[in-house]
Amino acid sequence: MTSKPTIPAVKGMREFYPEDLAVRNYIYQKVCQAATQFGYQEWESPYVEAIALYAAKSGEELVEKQSFVFSDRGGDKITLRPELTPSLARMVAKRQGELVFPLRWWQYGPMWRYEQPQKGRTREFFQWNVDMLGVNSPEADAELISVAATFLKLVGLSPQQATILVNNRRLMDAQFDFLGITPENRTFVSGLVDRRTKMKPEAWDVYALENGLNQQQLDGLEKILGDLDLWQKSDELVRLFKALEALGVREYVKFDPNIMRGLLYYTGTVFEAFDVSGSVRRAILGGGRYDNLLADVGGDPLSGVGFAMGDVVIGIILQEKGLIPAFTPSPAPILVTVFDESLWLDSFAVAAELRAAGLNVIVSPEPAKLPKQFKFADRMGIRVAVVLGPDEAASGQVTLKNLKNGTQQTVSRSQAPKEISEILASA
């Protein structure tokens, strides 16, 4: 054996073996399908950006602690992109005058964040971003939630398995006002709400009282957070749920006053999707409405709504539930064997004929014992083995073996493509 590699992969970076890439590509395919059903356009932005792009809009945590930052040869600070929204804002602002609104864009690509790798979290991940810009309405919010729900449905997650929880920032702010919580205290209270499911109730109470809430406010807050009918007090949420009903995805969505989302730039509807039954407690995806997206990059004010989904959490969930299609190692379903040295190049010629007929074909690179070649075919998930031995060569024929059921037939070389196609079509 060779010695062990002395230089490991960089911490938290992903290595995609063929079976891993198959999973990634499967998710990509479903994401594309969901977005395309709703008429969203695929776009792409640079993987490397100036750090200054994020300084304006993204949180301090993301820029200072979670970005991979480098200097280019001119001394400018650049970074592997930790998120997509600032790039979106810039590209839209640059062509704001000529783009057609409402704009519906999606992207699926790599992102990097310098975090401690753990379950559902790596330093390199693929993220699906979907955004609609230029419309500010609960009905537009409903469309985005509907795209997300459509994806969940496409990958085989039922409403019982995965749920999208929805809340509204304006509704919560109004409730906070009613309790006499000051605007400067709102950020703390939002964080408090966010933390509620992670702390023991008593500890949470103490934490709240120690940070400026009085007992009356705490009681009121707990009442609000337990009120699953609270959405009826929000015109926006009433319209949202009616639209979701019409869009046919209402069963995937639930109101939950505990959903706040940490990002400061959300202003209205917010939502997160969770796996209800599995081992991952992290959100599958999250998003919401943000106003004034373009203000910081010099564009005209423009409201938008969007969400993001990482590939890591959804990948774990789909694997756990057996929802990833079986992996076939070989993309070519046909193996042409090489019987011996004298027939070596004849086998190559047979392979070329089959490829010319439009088939995908592996040919053994050198003579080997047939059992070994058949074993290889089996391991690679190949469905048809082609044998060209002395008998076949003498009569201008080849033997075709169906590896699924073990049957075989000997046919002329000219007929082989047609016969193989029939075998492949039969299963």
Add this chain to the structure above:
RNA sequence: GUGGCUGUAGCUCAAUGGCAGAGUGCUUGACUGUGGAUCAAGAUGUUGUGGGUUCGAGCCCCAUCAGCCACCCCA
């Protein structure tokens, strides 16, 4: 950045401080023109890395790297 657990054959894991092991996979054969099943034989290790304690370290101590889990944050 903080805390906890782990690191032994390709993989999953054993081994009271005293000879480095099993299952699985791999190679070969039973079967020189046919894979999956069965049986038999065989090969495989700087015990993550570097120090230390000890007559003796896979095991104890320190450091370091990596992985997992939780916190922070978030997709």
